[in-house]
Amino acid sequence: MISTKSEIPQSHVLKALEENGLDRRPANWDSYFDDVTEANVRRQIAEPIAPFSLRRLKTLISPAALPYLEQMAQAAVRVTRQRFGNTINLYAPVYVSNFCINRCKYCGFNATHDLPRKRLTVDEAVREGEAVAREGFRDLLLVAGEDPKYVTPEYLCEIAARLRKHFSSISIEIAPQSEESYRIMERGGIEGVTLYQETYDRELYREYHPKGPKSDYVGRIVMQEAAARAGMRRLGIGALLGINDWRYETMALGLHAHVLIKHYWQSKVSVSFPRIRPAPDVMDNFPYYVNDRSLVQMILALRLTFSDIGMSLSTRESGEMRNHVLPMGITHMSAGSKTNPGGYEVDVDATEQFVISDERSVAEVSEYLRTRGFDPVWKDFDPAFLDSGEAVTQDS
Amino acid sequence: MIQTKTAAETDALVIAGKKFNSRMFVGTGKFSSADVMRQAVDACGTEMVTVALRRVDIDNPDDDMLSKLDTSRIQLLPNTSGARDADEAVRVARLARAASGVEWVKLEITPDPYSLLPDPVETLKAAEILVKDGFIVLPYINADPILARRLQDAGTATVMPLGSPIGTNQGITTRKQIEIIIHQATVPVVVDAGIGLPSHAAEAMEMGASAVLINTALAVAADSVAMARAFKKAVEAGREAYLAGPGQMRSVAEASSPLTGFLRDE
Numbered sequence: 001m002i003s004t005k006s007e008i009p010q011s012h013v014l015k016a017l018e019e020n021g022l023d024r025r026p027a028n029w030d031s032y033f034d035d036v037t038e039a040n041v042r043r044q045i046a047e048p049i050a051p052f053s054l055r056r057l058k059t060l061i062s063p064a065a066l067p068y069l070e071q072m073a074q075a076a077v078r079v080t081r082q083r084f085g086n087t088i089n090l091y092a093p094v095y096v097s098n099f100c101i102n103r104c105k106y107c108g109f110n111a112t113h114d115l116p117r118k119r120l121t122v123d124e125a126v127r128e129g130e131a132v133a134r135e136g137f138r139d140l141l142l143v144a145g146e147d148p149k150y151v152t153p154e155y156l157c158e159i160a161a162r163l164r165k166h167f168s169s170i171s172i173e174i175a176p177q178s179e180e181s182y183r184i185m186e187r188g189g190i191e192g193v194t195l196y197q198e199t200y201d202r203e204l205y206r207e208y209h210p211k212g213p214k215s216d217y218v219g220r221i222v223m224q225e226a227a228a229r230a231g232m233r234r235l236g237i238g239a240l241l242g243i244n245d246w247r248y249e250t251m252a253l254g255l256h257a258h259v260l261i262k263h264y265w266q267s268k269v270s271v272s273f274p275r276i277r278p279a280p281d282v283m284d285n286f287p288y289y290v291n292d293r294s295l296v297q298m299i300l301a302l303r304l305t306f307s308d309i310g311m312s313l314s315t316r317e318s319g320e321m322r323n324h325v326l327p328m329g330i331t332h333m334s335a336g337s338k339t340n341p342g343g344y345e346v347d348v349d350a351t352e353q354f355v356i357s358d359e360r361s362v363a364e365v366s367e368y369l370r371t372r373g374f375d376p377v378w379k380d381f382d383p384a385f386l387d388s389g390e391a392v393t394q395d396s
Numbered sequence: 397m398i399q400t401k402t403a404a405e406t407d408a409l410v411i412a413g414k415k416f417n418s419r420m421f422v423g424t425g426k427f428s429s430a431d432v433m434r435q436a437v438d439a440c441g442t443e444m445v446t447v448a449l450r451r452v453d454i455d456n457p458d459d460d461m462l463s464k465l466d467t468s469r470i471q472l473l474p475n476t477s478g479a480r481d482a483d484e485a486v487r488v489a490r491l492a493r494a495a496s497g498v499e500w501v502k503l504e505i506t507p508d509p510y511s512l513l514p515d516p517v518e519t520l521k522a523a524e525i526l527v528k529d530g531f532i533v534l535p536y537i538n539a540d541p542i543l544a545r546r547l548q549d550a551g552t553a554t555v556m557p558l559g560s561p562i563g564t565n566q567g568i569t570t571r572k573q574i575e576i577i578i579h580q581a582t583v584p585v586v587v588d589a590g591i592g593l594p595s596h597a598a599e600a601m602e603m604g605a606s607a608v609l610i611n612t613a614l615a616v617a618a619d620s621v622a623m624a625r626a627f628k629k630a631v632e633a634g635r636e637a638y639l640a641g642p643g644q645m646r647s648v649a650e651a652s653s654p655l656t657g658f659l660r661d662e
Contacts, residue, residue, distance in 0.1 A: 081616045082563060082564075082565065082612070082616060083563055084426070085425060085426020085427065085612065085615050085616055086426060086427060086428035086615065086616065087425075087426060087427075087428075168450070233480075233509075261510060265507075265508050265510070266480055266507050266508065266509070267509070268509040268510070308509075308510040308511075309510075370429065373428045374428060375427060375428055375429050375430070377451070379450070379451060379452070379453070380450060380451060381450050381478065382449055382450045382478070382488060384449070384487055384488045384491040384492075385450070385478060385479060385480075385484045385487070385488055387483065387484075387487075
């Protein structure tokens, strides 16, 4: 992985965060939203979604917008249906390894935790993939802790190649990789990368990631750009909700999305809302717990700022919460997820990264979507798009 | 352009030698279910339905969406949406043809996944390859008259300029360019994308478009089937009005009793 600044090409994301004073929570945070009035909020809701404006995002996430959540929700439902139709894409995560050399204070896979570590063999990972394919999934997310001894591009490419016939789309949520590694994986049929910054605040980042390669804030924040340059089509971003003021994180996250869309316009950005969940052996008194009202405001504000980005809500959230939020901007959902390597079939008792909340089966979730008037979409890509090595334009 | 005015009843659309009795094409994305999509397709009487190859298993007759389409009556028009360049579009089109035997392809190359605006350079490149390859190519393009000419010269079966960006329901915001495209066309002109209301469809048909393609306006309507019926009427009305030869539109009123009527030859 990239570890020194000198190797890093110019990062548009880092530059934008710094220029807008959003690489840390602004010093005037206590009065940051004082210049937003309810009249500003009403005006933003009434106006059509224009090109990105940090001011609009700030207005919609402000405390002044709280009395207008219902109007925001109505507007968000309209724009989401217009842009995405009456469909929800379904995907499934497969955890392939819980080995990890990092010490993230909120994570069940923290290197200091004494838990049985497991990396699935390629055969085991294929069995897990086949198990979720039998549930109907065609969109696969491979997830792993950070340990370059166990999780390599070659390992993931081999899994992807073996599972290709079952899945139309395969993406990864693993540690940051070099641009070259992303390129290898893109050629290997992996076309999406999800990587959460956890927090955009440099100082807080250091506090929560004291050791290991993940302690490098800059090394992480530039990675979506490396993935995009390597040809990855889908870029998943997010902040871990619960370790910092969600309003600050949403400002930085929105700016991150905007910069990626502007400079890497051929890749599609998708935002996730990982609200912190109980996990084995981790602190349970997070200082910035994000309540339901705040999470809804965050989702609505982002949808009303970006009409076309993907938005994903995983089984971290309860079935009830997902049912309510569903029409307000969400485009992607997981279902029936296991967060332990082998959890679907190979080793169902392995330790989980975090405890999921929506425990409904895949069939229950997809049936529920239908009753709400949404078509569950399993396949939304085709491996035929991927370059198999032939240059088709030359053989005519 | 020479206009042979035939009665609306006998006014069939012909594309690549195939006759179509309906001038409404339908896209299949965004519907709340495959059943609702099928009902909308039936209600509007369309005979040309486009499906995204990325969404279906083209080689599987039991595919949720494909199994709902009566291909004895409907021409299946696979589309390449999701392709970022000519290579990808050509590859997907070839694999789809090999799997399904369908030679028709709606060529969509949209490298910007947000606006989904078509790439003119890659579209022309892919069209040239696919035409040579024996495909019946219907390219989705911005309303660019020169690009339309280049494509029809390359042998595409139609040109499909957008009325406004896809999914926006804004109607025919590219009217002036589409008028030029229709005026110079040697192949049918299908207005695709942005048509949000039956009145927009009627407008396109009144202008002389050969057909329109509708998707979002049906899929996200509260009642997709009723909206499909409404569009059917609008497309037929617009076509009939075009054939009837509408009076010229003028920017100023023309008095029916001219001011100079008092002048007499003496």
